Amino acid sequence: MQELQSRIPRDPVIEAYKKDIDRTLLRENLRLTVEQRFDNLMSLQDFAEELRRAGRKLHEDKIS
Amino acid sequence: MKTKFPELLRILTHAEVDFIVVGGAAATALGSAMITYDLDIVYSRSPENIQRIVAALAPYQPYLRGAPPGLPFDWSELTVKNGLNFTLTTSLGAIDLLGEIAGGGSYHDLLSDVGQIELYGIKCLCLKLERLILTKRAAGRPKDLNVIAELEALLEETAKHEAS
Numbered sequence: 001m002q003e004l005q006s007r008i009p010r011d012p013v014i015e016a017y018k019k020d021i022d023r024t025l026l027r028e029n030l031r032l033t034v035e036q037r038f039d040n041l042m043s044l045q046d047f048a049e050e051l052r053r054a055g056r057k058l059h060e061d062k063i064s
Numbered sequence: 065m066k067t068k069f070p071e072l073l074r075i076l077t078h079a080e081v082d083f084i085v086v087g088g089a090a091a092t093a094l095g096s097a098m099i100t101y102d103l104d105i106v107y108s109r110s111p112e113n114i115q116r117i118v119a120a121l122a123p124y125q126p127y128l129r130g131a132p133p134g135l136p137f138d139w140s141e142l143t144v145k146n147g148l149n150f151t152l153t154t155s156l157g158a159i160d161l162l163g164e165i166a167g168g169g170s171y172h173d174l175l176s177d178v179g180q181i182e183l184y185g186i187k188c189l190c191l192k193l194e195r196l197i198l199t200k201r202a203a204g205r206p207k208d209l210n211v212i213a214e215l216e217a218l219l220e221e222t223a224k225h226e227a228s
């Protein structure tokens with residue numbers, strides 16, 4: 001892994017962005033199977049769609 | 065519309081399409097916490113593979129994503145042969161068929177940096193995390209900066225996870 005990582009030179013801009021990454025989520029994901037990770041992704045897609053629907057309704061209610 | 069990742073992967077695998085999962089779906093497979101809405105794959109451009117991919121997706125009404133309805137889009141071997149990268153919508157969700165990717169090249173160029181993933185009883189090839197980072201970096205899109213940062217953090221966390 002170290003050898004592979006060395007193929008990726010450090011970029012100060014990316015390093016700055018990296019400080020804001022929530023690594024607890026990554027650690028949790030690494031404990032899951034690939035299938036469980038996709039199950040979570042599809043649940044998130046459902047949730048995002050529901051949020052969009054709620055947002056649209058709020059916008060429409062404000063206009064009417 | 066929700067993308068049905070298991071179904072899309074299943075039909076491609078059952079049709080024996082030569083492909084590699086890349087992009088956001090590969091990131092998910094490898095442990096990314098970011099949400100993606102489409103399945104990105106790099107496919108082999110061999111005539112036989114193009115024939116298989118066209119036949120596999122044909123029943124699911126592939127159409128150019130974001131294009132106005134009613135355009136004369138012909139989902140055929142000739143169309144795929146004459147094009148390279150296709151961003152499609154299907155009745156199973158969004159899929160990007162990529163003949164080449166920036167910083168990665170073609171299906172055959174990427175084969176040295178893939179691993180096999182298994183999900184929903186399907187085995188398929190997925191681009192390794194290091195190569196995924198390199199392709200994102202090569203794309204050079206400002207919108208990817210946060211994605212690259214997450215993938216690099218994931219690479220570090222994966223090394224720690226494997227060492228523990």
